[in-house]
Amino acid sequence: MRRKADTLLPLEASILAAGSRLGEFHGYSLARAMQEQEAARRLTAHGTLYKALGRLEASGLLASRWEDAERAAAERRPRRRLYEVTGAGERALAAWEAPVAAAGVAARHRAPGLRLGGAA
Amino acid sequence: MTALVLAFARAWVRLYTRGLPAAVRDARRSELESDLWEQRHEEAARGRRPAATALRLLGRAVRGAPADLAWRFEQRDRGAVVRRLRAAGRHGWTGFPAFVALAYLTVATGLGTTGAAGPPEKLAMGAGAAAILCGMAGLWRGSRRVAAAWLVCLGALVPALVIAHTAPLALLWAMLAGRSAVRRSDALRAGHGPSAPA
Numbered sequence: 001m002r003r004k005a006d007t008l009l010p011l012e013a014s015i016l017a018a019g020s021r022l023g024e025f026h027g028y029s030l031a032r033a034m035q036e037q038e039a040a041r042r043l044t045a046h047g048t049l050y051k052a053l054g055r056l057e058a059s060g061l062l063a064s065r066w067e068d069a070e071r072a073a074a075e076r077r078p079r080r081r082l083y084e085v086t087g088a089g090e091r092a093l094a095a096w097e098a099p100v101a102a103a104g105v106a107a108r109h110r111a112p113g114l115r116l117g118g119a120a
Numbered sequence: 121m122t123a124l125v126l127a128f129a130r131a132w133v134r135l136y137t138r139g140l141p142a143a144v145r146d147a148r149r150s151e152l153e154s155d156l157w158e159q160r161h162e163e164a165a166r167g168r169r170p171a172a173t174a175l176r177l178l179g180r181a182v183r184g185a186p187a188d189l190a191w192r193f194e195q196r197d198r199g200a201v202v203r204r205l206r207a208a209g210r211h212g213w214t215g216f217p218a219f220v221a222l223a224y225l226t227v228a229t230g231l232g233t234t235g236a237a238g239p240p241e242k243l244a245m246g247a248g249a250a251a252i253l254c255g256m257a258g259l260w261r262g263s264r265r266v267a268a269a270w271l272v273c274l275g276a277l278v279p280a281l282v283i284a285h286t287a288p289l290a291l292l293w294a295m296l297a298g299r300s301a302v303r304r305s306d307a308l309r310a311g312h313g314p315s316a317p318a
Contacts, residue, residue: 026158027154027158031155042179042183043159043180044180045180045182045183046181047184047190047191049184051190066150077157077158078153081151
C-alpha cells in the first residue's frame with residue numbers, strides 16, 4: 001500500500017523529533033537518541049534507519065553533509081555523515097504532532113469528570 | 121566474535137550495494153562503516169562486553185536486511201528493470217513457436233523418434249511445422265496478421281491432437297504457440313526485438 005507523499009510515518013516523525021533535539025547528528029547518535037526518546041530496548045536497525053534518513057533527505061525534510069575528513073582522521077575514526085532537520089522538516093513534524101496534541105487536549109476535555117471521579 | 125560480526129555486516133553492505141551508482145554505493149558503505157565504529161566505541165566506553173556489543177551489531181544488521189533490499193530496489197532504475205524483465209519475457213515467448221516447429225520437424229523427418237510415430241503422425245507434424253513457420257513469417261512481415269496467427273495456432277494444434285488425442289491439452293498448446301508468435305511479431309514491429317526472427 002502506498003502512503004500519501006506529504007504524510008510522515010511514525011518512524012520518520014520519531015527521527016525528526018530526535019533530530020530536532022540533537023541539532024546536527026549522525027546515524028548512530030540518532031539511533032541512540034531515538035532509543036532513549038522511546039525507551040526502546042533495541043536500537044533501530046541499520047537498514048531501517050538509513051533508508052528512512054535517505055527518504056527524509058530526498059523529501060527535503062533533512063539535509064546532510066559529510067564531515068571534514070581531517071577531523072575524522074585526527075580522531076582516528078571513519079567520517080560521519082551529518083544530518084540536520086530543515087525548516088520543512090520542522091514544519092512537517094509540527095503538522096504531524098498537531099493532531100496528536102489536539103487529540104490529547106480533546107481527551108482531557110472529554111473526561112474531566114472521570115479523572116475527578118477517579119481521583120476522589 | 122566482534123570481528124566476525126563486522127565482517128558479516130561489511131560483506132552484507134557490499135553485497136546489497138553492488139552494481140549501484142558509485143556515489144550511492146560509497147555513501148552507504150561509508151555511512152555504515154561509521155555507524156559500526158560509533159556503536160562499537162560508544163558501547164566499549166560504557167563498559168559493555170564486546171560479545172554483547174557484537175550481538176547487538178548483528179541484530180541491527182539482520183533486522184535491517186529487508187529494508188536494505190527495499191532501498192536497493194529503490195536506487196535502481198525501475199524502468200530499466202521492468203524493460204529487462206519484459207525483454208526476457210519476449211525472448212522466452214519468441215522461442216516457443218520456433219521450438220514447437222522444430223520439435224514437429226524433428227519427428228516428421230524421423231530424426232527425433234524411435235519409430236513410434238507412424239506416417240500419419242509424421243505427415244501431421246510436417247504440415248504443422250510448415251504452418252507454424254509460415255504463420256510466423258506472416259506475423260513478422262505484418263501482413264494478414266490474424267490469418268497468420270491462426271496458422272500458427274492450427275499448425276501447433278493439429279499434430280498435438282493427432283499425437284496426444286487430448287483436445288484441451290492440444291488447445292492450450294496451440295494457444296500458447298499462437299500468442300507467443302503474435303507477441304513476437306509485436307516486439308519486432310515495435311523495434312524492440314532482435315533483428316532476425318527466431
